[in-house]
Amino acid sequence: MTVAVDFKNVDIVFGADQAGSLAMIDKGATRAEILEKTGNVLGCADASLTVHEGEISVLMGLSGSGKSTLLRAVNRLNVVSRGQVLVKDGDKIVDVVTCDEPTLRRLRQKQVAMVFQQFGLLPWRTVEENVGLGLELAGVPDAERKERVHKQLKLVNLDQWSKKYAHELSGGMQQRVGLARAFATEAPILLMDEPFSALDPLIRTKLQDELLQLQAELKKTIIFVSHDLEEALKIGSHITIMEGGRIVQTGAPEDIVLRPANDYVRDFIANVNPLSVLTAWNVMRDRRDLEHGDNGWVWLDRRKTTRFKIDDHGLVAAAERDGKPAVWVSCADVEAQSEEAAQVFWANPGTSLKTVMLAMHRSQTAPVALFDDQSRFVGAIGIRDVLSAVLRR
Amino acid sequence: MDPISKFMVDHKIPIGAWGKSFFGFLTDNFDTIFRAFSNGLNFILDGLVDLLLMVPPVLLALVIAVIAWLLQRSRPLAIGVFLGLIFIINQNLWKQTVQTLVLVVAAAAMAMAIGVPLGIWAAHKPKVYRIMLPVLDLMQTLPTFVYLIPVLTLFGLGNAPGLIVTIIFVIPTAVRLTHLGVVSVPKSIIEAGEAFGATKSQLLWKVELPSALPTIMAGLTQSIMLSLSMVVFAALIGAGGLGTEINRALGSRRIDLGLEAGLAIVVLAIVLDRMTRIGVGGKK
Numbered sequence A: 001m002t003v004a005v006d007f008k009n010v011d012i013v014f015g016a017d018q019a020g021s022l023a024m025i026d027k028g029a030t031r032a033e034i035l036e037k038t039g040n041v042l043g044c045a046d047a048s049l050t051v052h053e054g055e056i057s058v059l060m061g062l063s064g065s066g067k068s069t070l071l072r073a074v075n076r077l078n079v080v081s082r083g084q085v086l087v088k089d090g091d092k093i094v095d096v097v098t099c100d101e102p103t104l105r106r107l108r109q110k111q112v113a114m115v116f117q118q119f120g121l122l123p124w125r126t127v128e129e130n131v132g133l134g135l136e137l138a139g140v141p142d143a144e145r146k147e148r149v150h151k152q153l154k155l156v157n158l159d160q161w162s163k164k165y166a167h168e169l170s171g172g173m174q175q176r177v178g179l180a181r182a183f184a185t186e187a188p189i190l191l192m193d194e195p196f197s198a199l200d201p202l203i204r205t206k207l208q209d210e211l212l213q214l215q216a217e218l219k220k221t222i223i224f225v226s227h228d229l230e231e232a233l234k235i236g237s238h239i240t241i242m243e244g245g246r247i248v249q250t251g252a253p254e255d256i257v258l259r260p261a262n263d264y265v266r267d268f269i270a271n272v273n274p275l276s277v278l279t280a281w282n283v284m285r286d287r288r289d290l291e292h293g294d295n296g297w298v299w300l301d302r303r304k305t306t307r308f309k310i311d312d313h314g315l316v317a318a319a320e321r322d323g324k325p326a327v328w329v330s331c332a333d334v335e336a337q338s339e340e341a342a343q344v345f346w347a348n349p350g351t352s353l354k355t356v357m358l359a360m361h362r363s364q365t366a367p368v369a370l371f372d373d374q375s376r377f378v379g380a381i382g383i384r385d386v387l388s389a390v391l392r393r
Numbered sequence B: 001m002d003p004i005s006k007f008m009v010d011h012k013i014p015i016g017a018w019g020k021s022f023f024g025f026l027t028d029n030f031d032t033i034f035r036a037f038s039n040g041l042n043f044i045l046d047g048l049v050d051l052l053l054m055v056p057p058v059l060l061a062l063v064i065a066v067i068a069w070l071l072q073r074s075r076p077l078a079i080g081v082f083l084g085l086i087f088i089i090n091q092n093l094w095k096q097t098v099q100t101l102v103l104v105v106a107a108a109a110m111a112m113a114i115g116v117p118l119g120i121w122a123a124h125k126p127k128v129y130r131i132m133l134p135v136l137d138l139m140q141t142l143p144t145f146v147y148l149i150p151v152l153t154l155f156g157l158g159n160a161p162g163l164i165v166t167i168i169f170v171i172p173t174a175v176r177l178t179h180l181g182v183v184s185v186p187k188s189i190i191e192a193g194e195a196f197g198a199t200k201s202q203l204l205w206k207v208e209l210p211s212a213l214p215t216i217m218a219g220l221t222q223s224i225m226l227s228l229s230m231v232v233f234a235a236l237i238g239a240g241g242l243g244t245e246i247n248r249a250l251g252s253r254r255i256d257l258g259l260e261a262g263l264a265i266v267v268l269a270i271v272l273d274r275m276t277r278i279g280v281g282g283k284k
Helices: A018-026 A031-038 A067-071 A101-111 A127-131 A133-137 A142-155 A171-184 A201-218 A229-235 A253-258 A263-269 A353-362 A383-391 B003-010 B015-054 B057-072 B075-090 B094-124 B126-141 B144-155 B159-183 B187-195 B200-236 B242-251 B255-276
Strands: A003-014 A041-052 A056-060 A082-089 A092-095 A112-115 A189-193 A221-226 A238-243 A246-251 A297-299 A306-310 A316-321 A324-330 A342-347 A368-371 A377-381
Touching: A003 A018, A003 A067, A003 A221, A018 A031, A018 A041, A031 A041, A041 A067, A041 A221, A041 A238, A041 A246, A056 A067, A056 A229, A067 A189, A067 A221, A082 A101, A101 A112, A112 A171, A112 B187, A127 A133, A127 A142, A127 A171, A133 A142, A133 A171, A133 B187, A133 B200, A142 A171, A171 A201, A201 A229, A221 A229, A229 A253, A238 A253, A238 A263, A246 A253, A246 A263, A253 A263, A316 A342, A342 A353, A353 A368, A353 A383, B015 B094, B015 B144, B015 B159, B057 B075, B057 B255, B075 B094, B075 B255, B094 B126, B094 B159, B094 B200, B094 B242, B094 B255, B126 B159, B144 B159, B144 B200, B159 B200, B187 B200, B200 B242, B200 B255, B242 B255
Parallel strands: A056 A221, A056 A238, A112 A189, A189 A221, A324 A342, A342 A368
Antiparallel strands: A003 A041, A003 A082, A082 A092, A238 A246, A297 A306, A306 A316, A316 A324, A368 A377
C-alpha cells in the first residue's frame, strides 16, 4: 500500500517560546504544565501516524485533544514546530513543514482539499461559484471549470441549486456544496474537519452514507476529524484516538473497541454498541484452541454439545449435536429454517456479530462455526465468547 | 499669578512657534509647488463645474435621477431624486449646488482612493494600525478651523484648499470602516481561501474585499455625508457653493437665505445618501 500522508514526530506549539515548550514536550510535560511555565499552548506532541492511500483515517478525541490541530498541519493551516508531515505529490513526497510557498500552493490547489465544520462558503457567491473556488484559484480556464463544477454538482445532487446563494441553502445542503468544492479540485487527499458536527443527526447520518458511497467510487485518501465515536466506527478504516495533544491509540475500529489502550479510550467506547463494529472474526476461538477428540472430532463449545469431524483438507465431514447427526447451515439462511434435523450454523469471518447472535438465538444457544472462503473450518464461537465481547470482559 | 504657574508660563513650550516656523519654511521654499498644485486643482474643479453648468439644469437633474435608478433599480427613489433637484432649481440655488456637488464627490472619491488602501494595510498589519490610530484621532478631533489656517497659507483661496481640508477631515472614516470591514471577515472563509491555495492577492480580491464590501460602502456613504458637513467651513477659505450662501446669510443675518441654502444642503445629502447605499443588504 502506498503511503499518502505520513506524520513523523509532529509537535505543534502555539506561542512565542517555541524552544522552551519543545524542551518541555521532550520531558513529557502535559499541556497544563507547558501553559503555566511558558504561556504557550500545546497543540500536539510527538504525533506519528501513517495514512495509506484510499483509506479513511479518523482522528478522534474530545475537544482540545489536538485532533484538528494535527489535521490542519497537512496543508499547513497550522504551522508545525518540529517534525515532518510528508504528503504524496504525484510521484514525489513533499514535506509540508519545510516546502516553499509555490509548492505549498500547488499542493493546496491540486493534492489536498479540505471540508470545514462551519462550511466556509463565500456567502456572496452562488453555489456553482463556490464549488468552482479551488479551480478558479488554480487558474483553470472558464469552460473547463464550468464543466467540472457541473459534474460535481450532479454528483452531490445539487445541480438544480447551482444559481442559488450559499446562505439560501440548509445546513446539510451547504455542506454538500463544501464537499463538491473539495471534490471539484480532484485532489486525491481530502481533509475533513468535523464536517458533519454542525448538522442535525438525521442529516448527519445521510451525509455519512453519501460520503461512503462517493468514497467507494472515488477512492480518495481521507483524514477525518470527529468527536463522535459512532461516526468514527462507521466510516473509519483506521481510528486514532488523541488526548491532550498526544496520540493514545491507533488501530482498526474493532481493535479500539476490543482492546482499549487505557481508561481514556475505555471511557470513550463505554457507550458504543459493540454490535455495530464487531464481526465473527473478532470474537471466535481459533480451531487450534478448541478441544480435540478422537478421529478428527473437534468440540465447538466448552459444554461439549456440538462437534465437527474435520477431514485432512480442513473441510467438515460430519456434524453432531447432542449426540445426534446434524446438518450445517449458513447464518445467511437463518430465517428460512425447517425444524426437521438438528442444525449447526456457520458464518464467515466477516459476518457481523449481530447475525451470529441471531443464529445462536434460533438454535437455542448452540455454537456457531466459522468457515473461510474455501469452506475450511477456522474456528467457533460459543455463547461465552459472545457475552465476553459484548460486556468487554 | 502664583509663582509655580508663573514659572511654567515663563518656560512655555513654543509649540505654536515651531508650527509657525515649519509652515513658514514650507511657504518660503516650496511656495511655487504648492501654488502650482493649487492652481491645477482649481482649474480641474472649476472646469468640471463649468462643464456641468453648461447642461440645462432640468436635463442634468434628469441624468442624475437616471443614475440613481441605475444604481438602485428603484423607481420611487429616482422620482424622489428628481423632485429634490427640481426643488433646488426652483430655489435658484442650482449653480451653488453643482459647485458643492463637485467638491463633495471629488473629496469623497479622493478620501476613498487614499483611505481604502490604508485601511487594508492597517487591517493586515496590526502594528501599522496602532501607529495610525492616534494620527486618525488627531485628524478627526482637531477643530476644523485650526487646519484651515495652514492650508490657507499654503494653497491660497479657492476650491483647491477647500477640497484638501475636506479630504483630511474625511480620510479617517474611510480608513476606519475599511479596516473594520477587512478585520471582520470571518476566519472560516479566509481559511477556506487559504486551504484551496489562494495567493495573498487572490485572498484579498476574491475573499477579503467582497466580504468587507458592505462595510466599505458604508464608509463611502459616511465619507459623502462628512464631506457635505464640511461645505460650510470650506466656504470660509473660498470654496464656492452652498456654503458661501450660508456664510453670507450668517454675515447679514438673513433668515430666508440661510433657510433656503440649508434646505438645499439637506436635499443634496439625502439624494447622495440614498444613491450610494449599495450592497448594504448583502445583495447584488
